Each structure stands twice: as structure tokens, then as C-alpha cells.
Amino acid sequence: MKTGKMLPLALKGLFTKPATISYPYQKVVVPSDFRGKLVFDPSKCVGCMLCVRDCPSGAIEIIKVGEKKYKAVVHLDKCIYCGQCCDSCVRQALRTSPEFELAVYDRKDLTVDI
Amino acid sequence: MGKVVIPIGPQHPALKEPENFVITLDGEKVVAAAVNLGYNHRGIEKACEQRTYLQDIYLIERICGICSHAHSTAFIQAAEEIAEVEIPRRAAFIRTLIGELERIHSHFLWLGVAGHEVGFDTLFMYSWRDRELVLDLVAKLTGNRVNYGINTLGGVRRDISPEEAAEIRKVIGALEERTKYYLGIASEETTLISRFLNVGRLSKEDALRLGATGPVARAADIKRDVRKDDPYAAYGEIPFDVITDTHADVLGRTLVRVKELMECYKIIRYILDNMPEGLISVRFPRRVPEGEAFSRYEAPRGEDVHYVKSNGMDKPERVKVRAPTMANAASVAHMLSGGYLADVPIVIAAIDPCFSCTDRTIRVRDIFRGSDSVLDWPALRDYSIRWYRENGLDFSGIKLFGREIG
Numbered sequence: 001m002k003t004g005k006m007l008p009l010a011l012k013g014l015f016t017k018p019a020t021i022s023y024p025y026q027k028v029v030v031p032s033d034f035r036g037k038l039v040f041d042p043s044k045c046v047g048c049m050l051c052v053r054d055c056p057s058g059a060i061e062i063i064k065v066g067e068k069k070y071k072a073v074v075h076l077d078k079c080i081y082c083g084q085c086c087d088s089c090v091r092q093a094l095r096t097s098p099e100f101e102l103a104v105y106d107r108k109d110l111t112v113d114i
Numbered sequence: 115m116g117k118v119v120i121p122i123g124p125q126h127p128a129l130k131e132p133e134n135f136v137i138t139l140d141g142e143k144v145v146a147a148a149v150n151l152g153y154n155h156r157g158i159e160k161a162c163e164q165r166t167y168l169q170d171i172y173l174i175e176r177i178c179g180i181c182s183h184a185h186s187t188a189f190i191q192a193a194e195e196i197a198e199v200e201i202p203r204r205a206a207f208i209r210t211l212i213g214e215l216e217r218i219h220s221h222f223l224w225l226g227v228a229g230h231e232v233g234f235d236t237l238f239m240y241s242w243r244d245r246e247l248v249l250d251l252v253a254k255l256t257g258n259r260v261n262y263g264i265n266t267l268g269g270v271r272r273d274i275s276p277e278e279a280a281e282i283r284k285v286i287g288a289l290e291e292r293t294k295y296y297l298g299i300a301s302e303e304t305t306l307i308s309r310f311l312n313v314g315r316l317s318k319e320d321a322l323r324l325g326a327t328g329p330v331a332r333a334a335d336i337k338r339d340v341r342k343d344d345p346y347a348a349y350g351e352i353p354f355d356v357i358t359d360t361h362a363d364v365l366g367r368t369l370v371r372v373k374e375l376m377e378c379y380k381i382i383r384y385i386l387d388n389m390p391e392g393l394i395s396v397r398f399p400r401r402v403p404e405g406e407a408f409s410r411y412e413a414p415r416g417e418d419v420h421y422v423k424s425n426g427m428d429k430p431e432r433v434k435v436r437a438p439t440m441a442n443a444a445s446v447a448h449m450l451s452g453g454y455l456a457d458v459p460i461v462i463a464a465i466d467p468c469f470s471c472t473d474r475t476i477r478v479r480d481i482f483r484g485s486d487s488v489l490d491w492p493a494l495r496d497y498s499i500r501w502y503r504e505n506g507l508d509f510s511g512i513k514l515f516g517r518e519i520g
Binding site: 057 | 220246
């Protein structure tokens with residue numbers, strides 16, 4: 001039995017750098033395969049809509065813009081960043097990116113073409 | 115002086131989530147306590163019935179932010195049992211690995227919360243600092259700090275590369291050193307022991323009678339662990355010990371959790387040494403054949419139970435979740451009575467409560483007649499139509515799917 005067993009550690013803490021990162025002044029590095037904002041490659045999309053069918057929150061739309069040409073619209077406020085659409089995509093047209101700073105002032109700006 | 119009844123919660127500084135405890139006091143002493151659940155009902159079970167099995171994984175995962183892997187694995191195990199799909203061994207090992215990493219971060223979190231509840235904020239700060247190591251590791255392995263999304267029907271979504279395995283070993287080594295330090299704190303620091311000893315006592319007999327589970331039961335010397343009793347994933351072939359303690363109080367629960375961390379490191383090292391080669395997932399049918407299954411998982415807080423019923427379609431007919439806090443809620447009321455008012459926060463915190471996981475049911479209560487009554491589906495429908503009609507909304511004549519609704 002000992003009193004103040006954590007005291008040495010706490011005192012040492014006075015002279016060490018803070019363990020926290022001073023975000024946003026210092027950027028946070030996330031892993032390269034972090035599940036952030038989606039990235040879409042229109043040249044690979046065949047419009048099979050598997051991503052739309054499997055999305056748990058109905059956040060993605062695939063819109064036909066021309067003959068064999070598609071664009072993807074993502075509702076970032078609905079997206080739960082699970083990355084299931086990327087797994088469902090048979091042509092790897094969708095993938096996740098490490099971009100996670102997605103806050104905006106207007107909700108309308110959360111519906112984006114990717 | 116007579117007895118005083120005070121409500122703690124649903125909004126209270128000592129509680130991290132809204133829940134109501136009605137405490138009857140005689141002076142400083144608690145003579146009776148009642149737990150009122152139901153402030154966090156989110157209708158997740160019902161929402162599961164409207165989504166496919168694949169979509170349900172991500173919904174189920176969001177039942178709890180801390181033991182998300184526990185819930186999604188329990189659900190997937192049930193679905194895989196109905197569909198008679200056997201996952202590859204490598205997938206079972208990866209699921210087990212993530213499950214143990216989750217247990218590490220959950221127990222570190224609890225240690226911090228317990229320290230915070232008794233005013234030992236130094237412990238809180240340092241244990242949460244160390245928890246960051248495992249959270250960053252999980253982010254690297256799965257792509258997110260919480261809600262890992264590693265599980266999929268028929269296996270896992272991401273493989274563990276040799277570089278990642280080396281990284282895990284490095285982090286585990288650092289965490290093991292820290293855990294030894296915290297074990298020293300929990301078993302030697304006088305202030306902590308005096309605060310935890312004989313607080314929130316739950317004897318072995320009471321724990322069995324009230325159906326306590328997880329570290330609460332194991333601290334009362336009940337050797338009960340789903341990982342040993344009904345092995346799932348890869349636990350059947352992994353050697354580890356079930357930690358028990360005889361203190362049967364908050365100190366016992368602390369020691370059980372910290373010692374369990376040491377077992378976690380043992381399990382993870384075994385997994386990394388014996389990881390089989392092969393596929394990480396197999397094909398899973400979109401439509402799950404008719405049937406029902408019951409699945410158990412040892413979450414960091416205790417036994418997590420999922421029940422899934424399939425009617426042969428791509429959406430489940432019924433999903434039932436029983437979170438470990440539900441099993442421990444009855445013990446909390448027992449543990450609180452006989453103690454002091456100042457012990458209430460730490461006794462509640464000692465079961466590692468997760469109330470939003472727990473709230474799965476609503477109680478229909480007739481406030482005018484003061485009676486508890488259960489309405490079946492047609493009666494509830496008639497009641498709602500009558501209520502709207504009395505309030506000036508008449509639905510008669512409106513057709514929905516070809517049927518009159520009024």
C-alpha cells in the first residue's frame with residue numbers, strides 16, 4: 001500500500017509536452033486508407049447501381065448524364081462513412097479518401113458531385 | 115427525520131447518458147433504489163426490419179460507440195448461422211483480434227471514467243492518453259477509430275498485412291507496460307483502494323440471482339465468460355484465462371478489468387503468431403433462408419445477445435438485441451441500496467453502463483388511469499386512430515396500399 005503512487009508521473013507531466021495535438025493549428029495525420037470522403041472515377045462506372053442499393057443510409061445517387069456516362073452525387077450529411085459502396089462496386093469506381101474535414105456553414109453545400 | 119426520495123437523472127452531472135435512478139435516502143444512507151430505463155429508445159430493432167442484412171450491419175454497429183464490434187459480430191454470427199455460411203479461419207482470427215483491441219480500449223476508457231467518478235482525474239487523464247494508442251491502431255487497421263466496419267456477412271472486409279502485424283505488436287508492447295503500471299495503481303494506491311473497497315457490494319449469490327454478467331459477475335467470483343463457455347470466432351483454439359476476483363465490490367471490478375487487459379495482450383500475441391493463411395471472406399447470399407438464430411458474444415461489458423429471425427427475404431423479420439447493461443441493471447439497484455449517496459455515481463459507473471445500448475423497449479403506461487397495460491398491434495392502431503379523430507384529424511376515406519386506414 002502506498003499513497004500518491006501516481007504523483008511522480010503527474011509531476012513529470014509538468015515538464016513534458018502536452019499529449020494532445022493542438023488541432024486545428026496542427027494538422028492531424030490520418031491513415032492513408034482512412035474511410036473519409038468518397039472519390040468517384042466516372043470512367044469506370046457502368047451504372048449498375050449496386051452502391052445505391054447497398055448504401056445503409058441512402059446517401060449516394062448515380063445519375064446518368066449521357067451515353068454510358070454517369071455522375072455520382074453524395075449527401076455528406078447522410079453518409080455514415082462505412083465505405084460499403086466501395087466494397088459493392090464491381091469496377092472499383094468508388095473509393096474512400098483520407099479527407100475528413102467536411103464541415104460547412106450551409107447544409108445545402110453538403111450535397112456534392114464527386 | 116423522515117425518508118427523502120431524490121431523483122438522479124435523466125439529466126445529472128454524474129451520468130454520462132440520460133437515465134433515471136430514484137434513490138430513497140435515510141440521512142446519507144440509501145435505503146432503496148430503482149432504475150428507470152427508457153430515455154434512449156431509438157427504434158433500431160424496427161429500423162433493422164426495413165433494411166437488408168448488409169445495411170443492418172452498419173446500423174447495428176451504431177447501437178454502441180464503444181462495443182460496436184461486439185454488436186455487429188453478434189448480429190452477423192446469427193445471420194451466418196441461419197444461412198449456414200462458415201467463415202474462413204483467417205476471418206475468424208481477424209474478428210477476434212479486432213474484438214480484443216476493442217476490449218482494450220473499452221477497459222482503458224472504463225478505468226478513466228471510474229477514476230473521474232471518484233475525483234481521481236489524474237488516472238482519468240493518463241488512462242485516456244494511453245487509450246489513444248489503441249484507437250490510432252484500430253484506425254490504421256480498419257479505417258476508423260470507432261465503428262470499425264471490419265465485419266461483413268461471410269467474413270471481414272480488410273486483411274492484416276505483416277507490417278500491420280508488426281505495428282500491432284509494437285503498440286501491444288507499449289500498452290502492456292502501461293497496464294502493469296495501472297495494475298500497480300489499482301492494487302497499491304491507498305486512496306483508490308479505500309474509495310473502492312466494500313463499495314457497491316454484490317455477493318456471489320446475489321450476482322447469480324440477479325443475473326449479473328461480464329466483469330460484474332466475474333468480480334463476484336463467478337467464472338462466466340462466453341468466450342470460454344460457448345466459444346465463437348477463434349476463441350475455441352486460443353488459450354487464455356478467465357479472470358475472477360473475490361472482492362465482489364468496485365475494487366474487484368477494477369482488478370478484473372485491468373487483469374483482463376493482460377489476457378487481451380496474450381490473446382492478440384497468440385493470434386499474430388498463429389494467424390492462418392487464406393481467404394478473408396466467402397460469398398453470402400442476398401436472401402437469407404427461413405430460420406432463426408440466437409447468438410452470444412462476450413462484449414467488454416458482459417454477455418451481448420442477439421436474436422435474428424429470417425423469413426426467406428433479404429431483410430430480417432425480427433432482430434432482438436439484449437445488451438450487457440440490461441442484464442446488469444437489476445444488480446445496480448441492489449448494489450446501491452445499503453450504500454451512501456456519495457457512492458451512487460461510482461457504483462453505477464462500476465458496471466460500465468451503456469444505456470443507449472440497453473434501451474430496446476418502451477413501456478406503455480396509461481397516465482390517466484395509472485395502470486401499466488400492454489397493447490397489441492390492432493389495439494394500438496385503433497387507439498391511435500381514435501386519438502387522432504378526437505384531436506380533429508380524421509383519416510377515414512384515405513387509402514394506403516389499397517386499404518382504408520381510417
